[in-house]
Amino acid sequence: MSTARKSVEATLDLLWTGLGRPKRGPRHRLTVQRVVEAAMVVAESEGVEALSMRKVAAHLDVGAATLYTYVPDKAALLALMVDEMTGQAPLPHTRPGTWREKVQAWAREDLASFRAHPWLVEITSGPFIGPHAFAWTDSAIRVFDGTGLDAEEALAVVEAVDGLVQGHVAKVIEADRARGWVDPEGRSFATIQEGYLTTHRIEAGRFEAIERLRDPYEPVRVFERALAWLLDGVERRVAERAAQGRAEDGTL
């Protein structure tokens, strides 16, 4: 499962140039695309943890070993799924509005998308960067064209926003999953966990700060606030750069 010695080249090849048609031998019954799509269907309907090569193969009416004609690895298949999904997200710099509006739009949309397709969050695509991911990052940096930030500063913002989204979505997904759970007596997960928390709160008198949290607290509000403040910080830097630019114009 760990990055194998041999499949790295094959995986990158697949991501960037695809699978060439063979010169001899029987025609392909499948395409890499169809394999990836089938895998995504399985992941979508049964979750990543239920995604197995045998199941994907079954969805394509094909033997399990056949998949290895199209894909060197399960890891490679996952990387392809991630890049495919990334390709479906709209490019940030083509959105309307100011840079701030663009960032907010993409952050919110990413958040919704991750939540709708939790498998994307749970997959680690390894060290591989596919063409779609690359194009997306390129586009995201472009959002800050004309703000005075250089490319590296822009990338810092992009990765920060991404980190915010990822971190928040990881928590939300677990909560989503727990929401559907009920114990034999019909109590929800939240109820039970809350029981432990309150018991130990009172018992030990600790956790005063958490108790100050307005109840019930809305996770989305927490996310929005964090995003807003990060962007406030960026805005300050942008303003500085603008002032700097005007000053230089004046002295020239």
Next chain:
Amino acid sequence: MSTARKSVEATLDLLWTGLGRPKRGPRHRLTVQRVVEAAMVVAESEGVEALSMRKVAAHLDVGAATLYTYVPDKAALLALMVDEMTGQAPLPHTRPGTWREKVQAWAREDLASFRAHPWLVEITSGPFIGPHAFAWTDSAIRVFDGTGLDAEEALAVVEAVDGLVQGHVAKVIEADRARGWVDPEGRSFATIQEGYLTTHRIEAGRFEAIERLRDPYEPVRVFERALAWLLDGVERRVAERAAQGRAEDGTL
């Protein structure tokens, strides 16, 4: 592997109150602590993906099935590992300095810790919150006591910083792992991936923005910048609150 119906209560019990001594039957040869420690040793030396119940049991000179006396699940074991590790981090509000210095210190230390123990990042502990994690969050909120931010605002900052760290560390870990890799001809992963990138860059003339990145670019600098800007945004809000507070004092 997914959150089982029955083990949820058992897992929370284990996290919050531990395993009670049985009234009858033979004495325990092990403790939950020792099981968790053994699991951490395995994770540390061989990675999470190599962590199996049988391997943990072998480290304890015990049959694999025995572990299920101490732990309901592998998922529960992982949750215990996470909470144990969380308990080893120093409490943020006890650090010296201003709130900003406290945040920076904890962020950097967390980053280093995650990097030193990658298994922590790769584990999803499920929806469970253990006592150590709870205490840590409580302490992190306390960092903002006296800044004028309320608990929910403080939590937003905490989660934002955490997201930043997590997002950044996920990328860095993959890079760390890829660094050790070499292909049969002795080329590094970076070299090979770079090959694909440059080929396709030139070929299609895309990815102009990424090309503007100073080369080589330092990931730590990107992280530090993102953190600084986020905290700038927070600082602005703190200043606002302070001004507001003074104004109210004046009118009273």
Next chain:
DNA sequence: ATTAATGTAGAACAGTGTACGGAGTTTTGG
């Protein structure tokens, strides 16, 4: 001393990713 309760662990079950080897198919070279 008997009974109930419990820890231990070997064996087994239903999975998993993937390597191997053979059968069948298509193209190429002579």
Next chain:
DNA sequence: CCAAAACTCCGTACACTGTTCTACATTAAT
């Protein structure tokens, strides 16, 4: 036109995995 090479497909097999079951040993309560 035929043989060899190249290739896809896939049943089988191997070494794993988490977890349950069952038999047995051990301890405490009655």
